[in-house]
Amino acid sequence: MSDDNPKFTVAPQSTAQPMDQISDQMPESCTDQPPTDQPLSQPSQMPTPALESASLLESLRSPFEQLAAEQRAQVAALEQQKQELLGAIAILERKKERLEQEMRTTYAGQSQEVAVRLQGFRDYLVGSLQELVACVEKLDLVPPPAPIAPEPPGPVFIPEPDVPNLAEQGFGDLRQRIEQLLERYRTLPDYYGPPWKLRRTFELSHSERVANWFFNQAGRGAMRTMGTRLQNILVASAAISILRTLYGEKVRVLVLATAPERLGEWRRGFQDCLGLTRDHFGPEKGVVLYEDPEPLVLKGDRLTKEGQMPLVILDEAEEAISVDLLRFPLLIAYGRDPERTKPSYPSPLRERETRDSREEYSERDRDRGRDRDRVWDW
Numbered sequence: 370m371s372d373d374n375p376k377f378t379v380a381p382q383s384t385a386q387p388m389d390q391i392s393d394q395m396p397e398s399c400t401d402q403p404p405t406d407q408p409l410s411q412p413s414q415m416p417t418p419a420l421e422s423a424s425l426l427e428s429l430r431s432p433f434e435q436l437a438a439e440q441r442a443q444v445a446a447l448e449q450q451k452q453e454l455l456g457a458i459a460i461l462e463r464k465k466e467r468l469e470q471e472m473r474t475t476y477a478g479q480s481q482e483v484a485v486r487l488q489g490f491r492d493y494l495v496g497s498l499q500e501l502v503a504c505v506e507k508l509d510l511v512p513p514p515a516p517i518a519p520e521p522p523g524p525v526f527i528p529e530p531d532v533p534n535l536a537e538q539g540f541g542d543l544r545q546r547i548e549q550l551l552e553r554y555r556t557l558p559d560y561y562g563p564p565w566k567l568r569r570t571f572e573l574s575h576s577e578r579v580a581n582w583f584f585n586q587a588g589r590g591a592m593r594t595m596g597t598r599l600q601n602i603l604v605a606s607a608a609i610s611i612l613r614t615l616y617g618e619k620v621r622v623l624v625l626a627t628a629p630e631r632l633g634e635w636r637r638g639f640q641d642c643l644g645l646t647r648d649h650f651g652p653e654k655g656v657v658l659y660e661d662p663e664p665l666v667l668k669g670d671r672l673t674k675e676g677q678m679p680l681v682i683l684d685e686a687e688e689a690i691s692v693d694l695l696r697f698p699l700l701i702a703y704g705r706d707p708e709r710t711k712p713s714y715p716s717p718l719r720e721r722e723t724r725d726s727r728e729e730y731s732e733r734d735r736d737r738g739r740d741r742d743r744v745w746d747w
Contacts, residue, residue: 496559503614506546540583543615547583550611551576564644565613565655567606575600579607582701591702594685598631601703602638605682608701610643612680619678622656623665625694626684632658635684662691669697 540547554571562568575595582592595601612620622639626632639645639656649655652668659665669679681694685703694700 492559492561495557496562499553499557499559500563540588544584546615547611548580550614551580551607554607554610562644564646564649565610566644567610567642568644569603569606569642571603571607575604575607578604579611582608583611589698589700591704594703594705598634598685599638601685602635603642605701606639606642609680612678612699616678618655619676620655620699621672621677621679622682623669623679624656624658624682624684625660625662625665625687626658627660627687629660631684631686632660635682662694666691666693669694673697 551571554567555573555576558568558570559566560568578592578595582588582590592604595604609620609622624632624635626635636650636656636658639649645656650658657665657668659668665681669681672679678699679697680699680701681697683690683694683700683702685705687702690702
């Protein structure tokens, strides 16, 4: 230890006593022994400050080594976390690149699909709002009248069914409502609406014809043909849709056309323009097709007595009108355009229809009672 720490070498303190005292204290055995050449044994070393400092360094070294080991373990853990984070970042980068590539390649198709879905949802909302508005307008929001003191009982009077006299009122109180419906048909056509709602494109010329029939003719009069039977069916469908909106199931449509081919065109036209099905055609249904005016008149009279509202429609090919048909308050009679020299359909077909009609009329003359109640049920 003295070689390692030369600065701390301290000479042992002198403990020598006077030689005369030492000699007196030594025993005689020691003094009588002869001197030998062996050196005397070194006295036992006593603790010094150098030994204390060395032990102190040893005691401090172990905590430092433990602390260094802990730091190395923490650094290793941080390095491992760093590697894991770098791996996660690499995975996210690859996902980002894949998503960007998918967006670049499929954005156009996805956007078109979303646009189609949005358009379908928009059409659904428009139809739902239209039905909601129609239901709200039907609500009776007028407050109930004040109670009236009871009167003494009198004779019982049963009133007849309340059927509005449309010829007298001329739809004046419903003018705003009818104009709103015509504007909706023209600007917001509903191609997927419920039955009895107009489903086809409605032009301004069609709207003017229907408005003139409601307001100027009071729902009863002749209307110049639109050129084709399909256009005439479209105008009649608009009038039927408005009447069904205003009066509900009271409106019953009676169509007169003296040829099965024409009745077939009217049936298909109503199915296309109003979304009707086979269940809507029949003697007790919403639309009845007639080939002869007599059963139509009988049916119209019975409906009027029951409180219904028959709407009589005469095809443009009808050259004569029965006088009995003129007493119904709702009547649409299509007339040919005098300026047109040719019919709206081919001449061979017209000749064949005329020949068939003559044969049918001759058969009716022979047996009028058998065919009087004949009704075309499509």
